[in-house]
Amino acid sequence: MTSKDIDIYKELKTYFGFNKFKGLQEEVIKSILDGNDTFVIMPTGGGKSLCYQLPALIQEGTAIVVSPLIALMKNQVDAIRGISSHKGIAHVLNSSLNKTDVAQVKSDIVNGITKLLYVAPESLIKEEYVEFLKSQKISFVAIDEAHCISEWGHDFRPEYRNLRSIIERIDDVPIIGLTATATEKVQEDILKNLGMTTAKTFKASFNRPNLYYDVRLKTSNINSDIIRFIRLHLNKSGIIYCLSRKKVEEIAQVLQVNGIKAVPYHAGLDAKTRAKHQDMFLMEDVDVVVATIAFGMGIDKPDVRFVIHHDIPKSLESYYQETGRAGRDGGEGHCLAYYSYKDIEKLEKFLSGKPIAEQEIGNALLQEVVGYAETSMSRRKYLLHYFGEEFDEVNGLGANMDDNVRNPKKKHEAKDDLKTLLECVKLSNEKYKSKDIVSILIGKVNALIHSHKTDQQPYFGSGKNQDDKYWMALIRQALVARFIRKEIEQYGVVKITDKGLDFIEKPESFMMTEDHMYEEGDDITIVTNSKAGGSSADEVLIKLLKELQKTVAKKNGVPPYAVFQETSLDDMALKYPITMDELKNIYGVGEGKARKFGKPFIDLIAKYVDENDILRPDDFVVKSTGVNSGLKLYIIQNTDRKLPLEDIAKAKGLEFKELIEEMQRIVYSGTKININYCIDELLDEDQQEEIFEYFMEAEDDSIQKALDEFDGDYDDDELRLMRIKFISEVAN
Template identity: 55%
Template sequence: MYHDVNLTEKLKQYFGFDKFKGNQEAIIRNLLDGRNTFVLMPTGGGKSLCYQLPSLIMDGTAIVISPLIALMKNQVDVINGMTETDGVAHYLNSSLNKSAIDKVKADIIAGKTKLLYVAPESLTKEDNVDFLRGVKISFYAVDEAHCISEWGHDFRPEYRRIRPIINEIGEAPVIALTATATDKVRTDIKKSLGILDATEYKSSFNRPNLYYEVRHKTKDIDKQIVKFIKQNPGKSGIIYCLSRKKVEELAAVLRANDIKAAAYHAGLDSGTRSATQDDFLMERIDVIVATIAFGMGIDKPDVRFVIHYDIPKSLEGYYQETGRAGRDGGEGKCIAFYSYKDLKKLEKFMEGKPVAEQDIGRQLLQETAAYAESSVCRRKMLLHYFGEEYDKDNCGNCDNCLHPKTKIEGKDALLVVLNAIAAIKEDFRTDYVVDFVEGKETNDIVAHKHDRLEEFGSGEDMDEKLWNPVIRQALIAGLLKKDVENYGILKLTSAGKKFMKTPTSFMIVLDNEFNEDEEDDSHEGVSAALDPTLYSMLKDLRKKMSSRLKLPPYVIFQDISLEQMATVYPVSLEDLQTIQGVGAGKARRYGKEFVALIKKHCEENDIERPMDLRVRTVAKKSVLKVKIIQSIDRHVALDDIAEAQGLEFDELLDEVEAIVYSGTKINIDYFLEEVMDDDRIDEIYDYFKESETDDLEAAMDELGEDCTEEEIRLVRIKFMSDMGN
């Protein structure tokens, strides 16, 4: 029926392109011939054109089932912008009111609408089904089809109802499209949609222009991210976080550091979300900090970096999200931060879910962990996961290939593993195999009586760091395979069995180490890079100021504040407020002479100030701080404030101390008069007046017989507020 259509001409007419990309033309022909079609095409490969162009050519209306409202709006605007008449494309979803829905239906009945985007939830509504029964449907397109499979990274149960609804509305060819799907997910999609006969089109997953890197996630991650963005000024980027709270916090930190950034997550109202999306597309903002709700179908070709603040839950998700970088073939840096702690946190999140779902979730997580920890070419690992071989030894565009580790001989370790898998009848997963070769008598191994096998503990004298990399690299080399259908158990391939008979050299690289005990203590970190000359000059200045103002030195600035000043060289009052224990009040009151001294010292000694250490942080506790100050202003008893804020009394005192030490004046006399007698208040107050230190232990040694620790802390708060602020 559509054999004579000149597709290249139509492509030029509607989209302005001269030629098709990859498999696009073959896919469109297949659909025009009325055949079911399955398209696996990486992000940026031009998936949407595969259903947009045929819908404009064919009679009737094509129904596109898509999970995201933002995506529909974006694509409908694009199609309507290309055609002379309005209403060629429409969407039906929960964001429309009654009159808007009536307008959509009228355009469909009038034959104007060639393309109708529908959310799966809207498709199942009875009145929509009744209405669509009377419409000529050209074909059904199921976009983001991996949502059908619980093995996909974004499973949506309502996607499982698509086939029964299609049967109700009326037969027409189905085209399913996804950017990420393992073999398991592909089969799942075709079964669920009833299109096992579909012609399959699979494009390569390799994106040569994307650079992949995994970094160890440490305490200074915000600092690293700010530094990275500052080194890439004006470039567009997306940062993915797993929680909405972290999205908000990080966006605030970036803005505090003069980066044009905005938050995007499902908890924001749709108006804010689409405004943010438009701002990003129009380059009014450079960086979006988002949960995974952002980016599906966002057609911005020049996203230059994608950062994963938290490790993703699956490699499918990771691939899809990184795929939003460098769609124009230009630079695309993909950096993921990984820590073992995050992995454990994600496992914990799964605990409430049904067992089968937990099991799938854990397997997907293990694949992500393997990707992060491995020293093998990242590209090779990703492509192998999606069932594609990558034959180069070094891709030249990932951290592991740019800084390759020395290879070591893994032949003996591999033989131990292969023999062990054979001995336990190819029926267990990686962690079981590792416990078995290490000779660990776990409950599971003892229950299977595998501790009695000759091969049990056959690797106990070898380095335990060998096992995971050997197994992962044997999978990539095709000596082992994972039976995904069956909980990820390890099976020998014919190549693996051959290796057991005639072993050859098998060179491997050990995993990257992610030592969790490297969490640096910021106080020690400070003294390491401290400028000792400047530190003693700052102490002298503090001493002079203290005798001039008749105040103990610590009231002006504490030692830790001086240490930080001698490390990061703040040269303005604004810089000074990034120092621990220095609020705006304190900076204004005492800061001028300190920053002048630091500036002079930097100029005289040609000191380059470390940019990355001047990252402005956003006080996470600022809301609590404001509530405490307001309550004290209203003379609420401190123990009542603690209870209202869900704090222990000593935790409240910690907060109040932080408030006065950073330079905010508060008056707690009303409370002191209630709980202490005047003589005791005076005794403690006088002690701090004379003392060289505000140290609590020193005060307890001196006053402890008469006063409790709480009383000393309360009066110290009064003293610091009176004298220092």
């Protein structure tokens, strides 16, 4: 029986109640019914599951669906059972079943009742199941989340590697591979590993025109920013992704104490709690789920209005998959990611413990994420290029749904630099990856470059006029413009295209946008109407506060930064505190600091608010969960007892640097702390006096400037501890 013998529209209406197919569904279903190996690349929300469900229901026998997620299997089985009078039409076969359940599943398959059997890859390799399935009529095998078979996929599962040999043992049936996200490298891997290189491939567009892509620098004010964002999307459903369980719990708590209906979701919670929280989100008893990536794989809530990445993900596939949970109904979807290079360094550190091959893959995927976050070109174009799809950033659907397009950076002519770059790739025989090409251009030798004697070539150092960040930005833009490409077999090696060769012969205008340079200490400016309780710091007020800061500092005989830090002044110009209680909720201001210096500041702000008819955003005062108050008390009590700092850190599971950061927070918010006993062991009286005098006269409290000033006389920790002593004694 082929697709020509079946009225698939009638079957679609009978089983699912739809009158027409979506996107590529019809062609895919016909290919499966005709017995072809079929490969389907379709974004989240594109209707992949129907592609194998309908043929399974129509055809004789049982279709095996391999899926890595128990939650996803359960959802799909429940959905299929909902369209049939017989519960046995769909079953799962995984570790959650007892012996009685397994016997029932086998009986329904033998009796021809079961049309879809969902199996985890770990279950499929069990000998007893293989032997049983060999004796049954199997219609085809569908492999969902097929990217799991590739080490380059974002969710690699080693057990997926054995699938081809197991399928061959069961029966010679067509294989259907399905994935919501796959680069050319992953696609090639999937087809090769499943032995289906002749499969009919169907690839839908990855463009989701209703999603708005937005990347912001991650600063210490991130919680305030997230709360402001959620309040601007009041009563709408959203997901916040974090990389660690600890951070999930922390953010969920902060949201709850600030009046936002939120629940945590991660693998550390018991199954009952996870199911309850997922249901609360689906039933709209809560608006926000804060989750690790364990959440959402098996959920289909069409009206998720925002997806926030508190931590940048490990790959662009993960990012695409997770942002894809927004706006599945075609309505608005805001995809907001917070980026800081520190997070990338943490992920790199995590990779350093892995085998070399895994490290290389992980780092290559991470660099793509860095490129996406730092690029100033259309993020949609960058993302679609990563998935091998062209995008017209002027007329394409959703062209202006992106922060870079709405707030474009200046462009400059880079014709000559592009020619230099392309000549470097060509003359070095197309054997280097991006970072090595950058090294060659700026004249920096490494072992690989030296081994090929490239450092002796005339083009070595030909781009010394620009820095490494500039050349990396140009490489990214040249890749997207198709002047160069990345080799699939030796992933990451840069090759020149015919378009690139033509450019060398006949260079023409190439306008380049410079990447965002996210430096530590930068802050986010979210521009809104400052008269209306907006979320942009009031520049006029900042100027007045800085003048007052200097006056108060002079009166007290301390440097301006010892009164309030700049970040605290920015926060005041955002929230307009006019009482002592409100001032204590300002970033970096504790009770002691507010009491000592606060009165003139709240008086100035009250007068300013009154004179300028400012509508104060009083609902933007972020309440703290009090999570750190116990740690603060512990540190103060134990420094008073003169306990060694290393012991205090160890007792609280902190690195020494983390303890110093906590102590800095304590003194900067206005509380005294006595660490003279440990400083006396490190530095003599003259040394202490020298550093103390430096901080008294310094324009700001930068440790880097202090290190430069003392030129190696003192190390980072010594200067930080002395700064804590200084702030504690002169400002608190």
